[in-house]
Amino acid sequence: MTKQKNDIFIQGPIPPEQIAATIAMHGSKSEIGAHSIFLGQIRADQVDGKTVRSIDYSINRELALVKMTEIREAVFDKYPLTCMHVYHSEGPVQVGEICFFVFTSSAHRRAAMDACGELVERIKKEMPIWGKEIFEDDTHQWKTNR
Amino acid sequence: MTKQKNDIFIQGPIPPEQIAATIAMHGSKSEIGAHSIFLGQIRADQVDGKTVRSIDYSINRELALVKMTEIREAVFDKYPLTCMHVYHSEGPVQVGEICFFVFTSSAHRRAAMDACGELVERIKKEMPIWGKEIFEDDTHQWKTNR
Amino acid sequence: MRVQVKTFGALTDILEKEFYITVVDTEELLAVLSSQHTTLNHRRLLIAVNNTIINKPVVLQENDVVALMPPYSGG
Amino acid sequence: MRVQVKTFGALTDILEKEFYITVVDTEELLAVLSSQHTTLNHRRLLIAVNNTIINKPVVLQENDVVALMPPYSGG
Numbered sequence: 001m002t003k004q005k006n007d008i009f010i011q012g013p014i015p016p017e018q019i020a021a022t023i024a025m026h027g028s029k030s031e032i033g034a035h036s037i038f039l040g041q042i043r044a045d046q047v048d049g050k051t052v053r054s055i056d057y058s059i060n061r062e063l064a065l066v067k068m069t070e071i072r073e074a075v076f077d078k079y080p081l082t083c084m085h086v087y088h089s090e091g092p093v094q095v096g097e098i099c100f101f102v103f104t105s106s107a108h109r110r111a112a113m114d115a116c117g118e119l120v121e122r123i124k125k126e127m128p129i130w131g132k133e134i135f136e137d138d139t140h141q142w143k144t145n146r
Numbered sequence: 147m148t149k150q151k152n153d154i155f156i157q158g159p160i161p162p163e164q165i166a167a168t169i170a171m172h173g174s175k176s177e178i179g180a181h182s183i184f185l186g187q188i189r190a191d192q193v194d195g196k197t198v199r200s201i202d203y204s205i206n207r208e209l210a211l212v213k214m215t216e217i218r219e220a221v222f223d224k225y226p227l228t229c230m231h232v233y234h235s236e237g238p239v240q241v242g243e244i245c246f247f248v249f250t251s252s253a254h255r256r257a258a259m260d261a262c263g264e265l266v267e268r269i270k271k272e273m274p275i276w277g278k279e280i281f282e283d284d285t286h287q288w289k290t291n292r
Numbered sequence: 293m294r295v296q297v298k299t300f301g302a303l304t305d306i307l308e309k310e311f312y313i314t315v316v317d318t319e320e321l322l323a324v325l326s327s328q329h330t331t332l333n334h335r336r337l338l339i340a341v342n343n344t345i346i347n348k349p350v351v352l353q354e355n356d357v358v359a360l361m362p363p364y365s366g367g
Numbered sequence: 368m369r370v371q372v373k374t375f376g377a378l379t380d381i382l383e384k385e386f387y388i389t390v391v392d393t394e395e396l397l398a399v400l401s402s403q404h405t406t407l408n409h410r411r412l413l414i415a416v417n418n419t420i421i422n423k424p425v426v427l428q429e430n431d432v433v434a435l436m437p438p439y440s441g442g
Contacts, residue, residue, distance in 0.1 A: 016173075020166030023185065027162075027242040030190035037183035039169065040442050043253060044176035057441065060375050060434055063418045088441060096173040100442045107189060109266060117259055120442065128413075128434075129441025130376030142377040143440040146254075186367050203366065206300050206359055209343045234366060246367045255442075266367065274338075274359075275366025276301030288302040289365040 008068055009059060009090045013097035014039075022085055022103055032082050034109035036116035040100030042093050050135040055099065055143060056092045060128035071122050079115040081106050086119060088129060154214055155205060155236045159243035160185075168231055168249055178228050180255035182262035186246030188239050196281040201245065201289060202238045206274035217268050225261040227252050232265060234275060293354045297321070301362040306331055319349040321358060336363055368429045372396070376437040381406055394424040396433060411438055 010018075019039070026032055045052045072084060082105045089099040102119045106112040124145055131143035156164075165185070172178055191198045218230060228251045235245040248265045252258040270291055277289035294314045299307045306329050315321045318339055326332045339346050340359040352358070369389045374382045381404050390396045393414055401407045414421050415434040427433065 016166045016170040019169060020162045023165060023244075024162040026187075027244075030241045032187050032242075033189040035183075035185040035187065037181075037185070038255070038259065039181040039183070040255070041172070041178050041181065041251075043179040058375060058379075059441075060373070060415070060436060063415050063420075063434060066418050095176045096178075098169075098173075109184070109186070113184065113263055113266075120255060120259075124442035125439065127441050128375065128415075128436055128439055130437065131440045132376075142380075142437070144438065145440045145442065204300060204304075205366075206298070206340070206361060209340050209345075209359060212343050270367035271364065273366050274300065274340075274361055274364055276362065277365045278301075288305075288362070290363065291365045291367065 007065075008086045008088055009061070009064075010087050011089075012091050013089060013093045013099065014087050014101050016098070018087075019098070019101060019103075022101075026083060026105055029082060029105070031107055032105045033107050034112040035103065035105045036109075036112040037104075038100070038102040038116055038120045039098050041098050042095045044095045045133070047133070047135070047141065050137060050139070052095065052133045053136045054092050054094045054134045056132040056134060056140075057089050057099065058130050058132070059088075059090050063128045067127055068123075071119065071126065075115050075119055075122075078118075079104075079106065079111040081111060081115055084115070084119070086123065088123070088127070092134070153211075154232045154234055155207065155210075156233050157235075158237050159235060159239045159245065160233050160247050162244070164233075165244070165247060168247075172229060172251055175228060175251070177253055178251045179253050180258040181249065181251045182255075182258040183250075184246070184248040184262055184266045185244050187244050188241045190241045191279070193279070193281070193287065196283060196285070198241065198279045199282045200238050200240045200280045202278040202280060202286075203235050203245065204276050204278070205234075205236050209274045213273055214269075217265065217272065221261050221265055221268075224264075225250075225252065225257040227257060227261055230261070230265070232269065234269070234273070238280070293352045293356070295321070295352050295354075295356040295358050298357065298359045299361075300359065301365070303337075303360055303362055307360070315352060317349050317351045318346065318358065321352070325360075337361065338363070368427045368431065370396070370427050370429075370431045370433050373432065373434045374436075375434065376440070378412075378435055378437055382435070390427060392424050392426045393421065393433065396427070400435075412436065413438070
């Protein structure tokens with residue numbers, strides 16, 4: 001069980017090697033049968049003819065850590081998970097790079113998949129994180145989640 | 147779009163490096179906003195006091211390729227996906243190793259997540275693949291899916 | 293008709309993986325195999341003829357390939 | 368009471384990221400800021416006092432930390 005209140009924030013993009021390392025790390029756990037992973041990637045959205053080049057994420061870190069502990073405990077209570085890892089970028093992340101990583105593991109697939117989906121939704125809705133979309137001409141607008 | 151009828155079968159376990167490479171490969175696609183990944187891992191199940199050491203997968207390859215093309219086309223038609231990759235092991239895979247990898251990408255998260263879940267269910271149900279569970283004493287039993 | 297039979301999964305513990313047999317249709321094929329191997333009775337089997345799953349008995353043509361398959365257990 | 372205010376997201380385009388202000392409660396805090404920055408009116412804001420989200424106005428204590436936050440947009 002990895003329930004400790006570890007830091008979930010990564011400065012800049014989340015490197016693919018870190019994702020591979022997280023997966024490889026769990027090979028030793030013989031009770032795991034399923035991993036579910038979600039990755040959020042920066043998209044070159046078009047807004048009024050301008051194209052997003054990067055998103056600069058800022059976080060209310062103190063409140064985020066309180067909130068993440070609450071979400072983590074609720075999801076561990078609800079689903080029979082073996083592991084849960086969440087990482088979110090802080091600072092600028094360029095188009096095509098990964099900004100959000102959710103990883104869940106369980107004996108059977110349903111728990112890992114449902115928990116992963118629930119974590120993605122709750123983190124987007126409840127975590128005090130803001131994305132500033134930077135356009136190619138250096139202007140910006142603040143992202144709004146659907 | 148990667149709709150080509152490529153071979154989905156990997157001899158033995160699926161290496162974490164291949165998973166990382168698949169993720170990294172999509173960084174250049176600026177229209178992608180979400181990736182959803184499922185990984186199946188060999189579990190050390192206990193059956194009548196014996197412990198599973200590995201699963202040896204055999205496949206009706208010809209029928210599997212026909213079926214996979216059908217599933218792939220149905221899922222591409224149903225969801226607005228940018229990419230879809232499916233790999234399944236053939237031959238022996240040890241406890242703790244990855245035997246099944248589903249990867250979907252889309253602009254927004256819902257399509258990638260729903261398509262990934264549907265692919266996992268359909269592949270388990272409809273693909274002519276059989277797992278022979280090998281116990282630590284070299285006896286075996288044929289796996290049955292729930 | 294002489295057809296090729298391929299077996300999969302648990303069936304390979306009972307039957308050869310590949311063999312040839314001369315039968316009229318899939319019904320006769322199953323009857324012959326069940327009479328030789330009583331453990332085949334009451335087993336749920338999926339049958340594909342030339343890579344198409346069949347849901348009712350079909351007449352076989354020379355050189356057809358018949359796959360006999362237990363329930364799938366991939367993933 | 369003298370409290371510390373921290374602002375986030377789009378609010379940092381309008382207000383300082385951190386400042387001190389002397390007010391009785393969160394209602395007065397919002398009234399003062401809205402009078403100084405009319406673009407704050409009609410904005411949906413989340414307010415946390417000492418890292419607890421509040422849903423109605425609360426009286427502030429000396430050295431409280433008040434976070435003013437627009438809707439979240441992580442992920």
